[in-house]
Amino acid sequence: MSDIVPAWAEPFFGRGPGPAPSLNLPTPLVSEWAFGDRTGRGVRVGVIDSGIESGHPLVGDVQQAIAVEDSEEDEDAVEFVEGPHEDLYGHGTACAGIIRGLAPLVELVSVRVLGPDLKGSAFSFAHGLDWCIEHGVNVVNLSLSTANEDYAEAFYELIDQASYRNVMIVSAMNNERKRSIPSEFSGVFSVACCEGAEPDRFFSNPQAPAEWGAIGVNLEVAWCGGATIVATGNSFAAAVIAGHLARIVGAHPGITPWQAKTVLAALAVNATGAAPATTPGGRPARRRR
Amino acid sequence: MSSRADLLRRLAAVADDLGAIESPLQARRQLQVLCRAARLALDSASVSVARLDGDTLVYEAADGEGDEAIVDTRLPISRGIAGYVARTCQALIIEHVAGDPRFARDIAERVGYVPDSLLATPIVDERGDVMGVLSVLDRGQHTGDTLAIASAFADQASFLLPHIDLTVRLAPVLFAALADAIEQSDHDLAGALRRQATRLPDDTLELAAVLAALRSLNPAARASAVRLLSEFADFATTVRRRR
Numbered sequence: 116m117s118d119i120v121p122a123w124a125e126p127f128f129g130r131g132p133g134p135a136p137s138l139n140l141p142t143p144l145v146s147e148w149a150f151g152d153r154t155g156r157g158v159r160v161g162v163i164d165s166g167i168e169s170g171h172p173l174v175g176d177v178q179q180a181i182a183v184e185d186s187e188e189d190e191d192a193v194e195f196v197e198g199p200h201e202d203l204y205g206h207g208t209a210c211a212g213i214i215r216g217l218a219p220l221v222e223l224v225s226v227r228v229l230g231p232d233l234k235g236s237a238f239s240f241a242h243g244l245d246w247c248i249e250h251g252v253n254v255v256n257l258s259l260s261t262a263n264e265d266y267a268e269a270f271y272e273l274i275d276q277a278s279y280r281n282v283m284i285v286s287a288m289n290n291e292r293k294r295s296i297p298s299e300f301s302g303v304f305s306v307a308c309c310e311g312a313e314p315d316r317f318f319s320n321p322q323a324p325a326e327w328g329a330i331g332v333n334l335e336v337a338w339c340g341g342a343t344i345v346a347t348g349n350s351f352a353a354a355v356i357a358g359h360l361a362r363i364v365g366a367h368p369g370i371t372p373w374q375a376k377t378v379l380a381a382l383a384v385n386a387t388g389a390a391p392a393t394t395p396g397g398r399p400a401r402r403r404r
Numbered sequence: 405m406s407s408r409a410d411l412l413r414r415l416a417a418v419a420d421d422l423g424a425i426e427s428p429l430q431a432r433r434q435l436q437v438l439c440r441a442a443r444l445a446l447d448s449a450s451v452s453v454a455r456l457d458g459d460t461l462v463y464e465a466a467d468g469e470g471d472e473a474i475v476d477t478r479l480p481i482s483r484g485i486a487g488y489v490a491r492t493c494q495a496l497i498i499e500h501v502a503g504d505p506r507f508a509r510d511i512a513e514r515v516g517y518v519p520d521s522l523l524a525t526p527i528v529d530e531r532g533d534v535m536g537v538l539s540v541l542d543r544g545q546h547t548g549d550t551l552a553i554a555s556a557f558a559d560q561a562s563f564l565l566p567h568i569d570l571t572v573r574l575a576p577v578l579f580a581a582l583a584d585a586i587e588q589s590d591h592d593l594a595g596a597l598r599r600q601a602t603r604l605p606d607d608t609l610e611l612a613a614v615l616a617a618l619r620s621l622n623p624a625a626r627a628s629a630v631r632l633l634s635e636f637a638d639f640a641t642t643v644r645r646r647r
Contacts, residue, residue: 165488204488205504206496229491236491259492262532290495291525291555294532333499344503348496 136371144381146315150359151366155218158361161252162214162354163243163259164207166200167225173212173337178222181246183239184230193242200227205338209346210258210354212337217314217358218365224252228259237261241269244284248277253364256357257286257303258350262294270297278302283360283372287353288325299324304360304376308332308352317355319383327379329355431567435465438564442557443468447544449519450474453527453561455536455568456481456490464568469541470515477514484510486524486537493534495525495551517541523550527558527565535565 117128126132141148159178169177182200186192202208202225211223226247228239240259247255255277261270274297277284286298288307298305305324308331309317318328331352338344356379363375370378380386435453443451450468452475454461463477481487485507489496501507501522512518519541527536538558543550618629 203482204485204491206488206492229488236493259494262493262528264532287494289493290497290551292552293493293528338504340505342503342505344501345499346497347499348494350494 136369136374138367138370138374138378140377140381144378146382149366149378149382150362153218153362154220155358155361155365156220157368158218158221158254158365159224159252160214160218160221160357160361161224161226161247161255162207162211163226163228163240163247163255163257164202164210165204165229166202166207166227167211167223168202168205168208168337168339168341169199169225171208171212171337171341173343174208174215174223175219176223177211177225180225180227181243182227182230183243183246193239195242195246200225202339203227203229205342205344206258206350209336209338209344210256210350210357213314213334213351213354214256214358214361217355218361220365221254221361224250237263237266241266241273244270244273244277248273248280248282252282254283254357254360255285256354257284257297258348258353260286260289260295260298262289262296264294264296267296271300273297274300274302278372281369281371283357283364283375285353285357285360287349290348290350295324302372304353304356304372304379306353306356307349308347314355314358315382316384317359317379317382318385319380326376327356327383328352331355431564432465435561435564436467438557438560439465439467439471442538442540442554445546445548445553445557446540446550447546448540449542449544450517450539451541451557452539453536453565454479454486454490454539455565456534457569461486461490461537464536464565469519470517473515473517479510479514485522486539489524489526489537490534493526493528493532495523495555497521497523497551523554525551525554525558527562529562529566535562535569 120128166182167174167177167180169180177199180198180200182196183193184196186194207225207227211225214221215223224247226243228243229236230239236259240261244255244257274284284297284303286303286305288298288305289295297303301323304327306327306329307325309328310332311330314330316330320326320328329352331349332347333345334347334351335343335345336351359379360375363378364370439451439453442448448468450466450470452463452466452471454463459481461479461481463474463479466474479487481490483506485496485498485501485504488494498504499521501519507522521542523540523543525538526534527538529535538554538561540550540554546553618626621629
C-alpha cells in the first residue's frame with residue numbers, strides 16, 4: 116500500500132469503502148416495487164412551513180412540532196421551541212394533507228418557520244432545514260423559497276449536507292419567474308405544477324431547473340380550522356412529490372437521493388417505456404373549478 | 405438660523421427640492437392608476453397594492469370593489485393570505501376564499517366584499533426582499549397568463565412603493581434634524597418640531613395634498629388662501645390656549 120494517501124482518498128485504499136449503494140432495480144421498474152405498501156410507514160417527513168393543524172380530517176395527527184423562533188438573547192440566532200403549535204396561515208396544513216393522503220403512515224414533523232415573530236423568513240427557513248437534517252428527517256417538503264441571493268451560499272451548503280445524509284429535499288419552484296433558492300439547485304427535487312387530479316401522474320422534466328411536474332392546479336386542499344379551500348401553486352405539487360418519496364423511502368430504507376431520482380423518473384408518465392400503474396394511487400386529489 | 409421665518413423658508417426650499425411633500429401623493433396616484441390598469445387587464449373585481457411597513461401591510465391604493473374601504477387599512481402579516489405571501493415571497497392563488505373562515509371574516513369586516521377568488525403576488529425589490537403585496541380579487545375572462553400579468557404589475561409597483569416608504573421615513577428625520585438645528589435659537593419651535601417628529605399624525609399626507617393644491621393656484625388666489633389659513637391657524641391656537 117502506498118505511503119501517500121491524498122485527502123478524501125482513504126475510503127478507496129485497503130479494503131475499499133464497503134458495498135456500493137444498490138437497489139437491485141427490477142426490469143421493468145413498476146410502482147408496486149417502488150412504492151411498496153404505499154404507506155410511507157416509519158418515514159419521517161418534515162414540512163417546513165407555517166405549521167400544521169394537528170387533527171385536521173385530511174391530516175390526522177402530527178407526530179412532532181418544532182417552531183423556529185427569534186432568540187431573545189441574540190438577534191443573530193434562533194430558538195427551537197418543541198410542542199404543539201397551530202398553523203398560522205393554512206399553507207403548511209395544505210401540504211401536510213397532500214403528503215398524508217399519499218403516505219398515510221408517515222411521521223409528520225411540523226417545522227414552523229413562519230412564527231408570530233417577524234424575523235426574515237429566509238433566515239428561519241434555513242435554520243428549519245438545518246434542524247431537519249440534524250434530527251433524522253428523511254423527506255423534507257419545502258414549499259417555500261427565497262429570491263434573496265444573500266442566502267444562496269447557506270442553502271447551497273445545507274442542500275449538500277442533506278444529500279450526503281440521504282435526506283430528500285423537495286423544493287417548490289417559485290410561482291413566478293424569479294430566483295428560487297434552493298429549488299433551482301440540482302441537489303433538490305425541484306417541482307412545478309401540472310394540471311390533472313391524479314397524483315400518480317407526474318412528469319420527469321429533462322429540462323432544468325423544474326425537474327418534476329405534479330398536480331397543483333385547482334386542488335382542494337386542507338386549510339386552517341378543519342376547512343378545505345381550492346388552491347393553485349407549485350407548493351402543492353411539491354407536496355405530491357414528497358408524498359411519493361415517502362412511499363419510496365418507506366419501501367426502500369436507506370435509498371439515496373440519486374437512486375430515488377432514478378426510481379421516480381422511471382415511474383413518470385413521460386418515462387420511456389414506463390410501466391403503467393396497475394394499482395390505484397393514493398386518495399385522488401379532488402379538482403374543482 | 406436668524407429667525408423663524410428664515411427657517412421656514414429654508415424648510416420649504418428643502419422640501420421643494422426633495423419633492424418630499426408631493427411625491428408620496430404622486431406615487432399613490434400612480435399606484436391607483438396601476439391598480440385600475442391591472443383590474444382592466446385581468447377583468448377582475450378589484451386590485452389593490454399594500455406596502456410592507458415592518459410587520460404590517462398598509463393598503464396604499466386600490467381600484468374596484470371595496471377600494472375606498474381598503475385604502476389605508478393596516479393588516480398584520482402574521483395572519484391571512486396576503487400576510488403569507490409577504491412572509492414567504494410566494495404568490496398564492498385561492499379559488500374559494502370563503503373556505504378560509506379567517507379570510508372571509510377579516511375582509512368582510514373591513515371592506516364589505518368577500519371575493520370568490522384571490523390571487524396575491526409579492527412585490528419585491530432588486531435584492532429579492534418583499535416590499536408589498538398586489539392582490540387581485542375575482543379575476544375574470546382575459547387573454548394571457550394571469551400570474552405573469554399580475555407579476556408584471558407588481559414589478560411596476562416596486563418602483564413606486566419606495567417613494568412612499570422614503571417619505572414616511574424622511575419626514576420624522578427632517579423634523580428632528582430641524583429641531584436640533586434651532587435648539588439654541590428658538591426653544592419653542594424646536595420642541596414643536598420634535599413632537600412632530602415622534603408622532604406624525606395620520607393626516608400628514610392629506611394636509612400635504614391640500615398645500616400642494618393651494619400652491620398651484622394663481623398668485624392672487626394663493627395669497628387669499630394663505631390669509632385664510634393663517635386666520636384659521638390663529639383662531640385654532642387661541643381656542644386651544646383658552647382650554
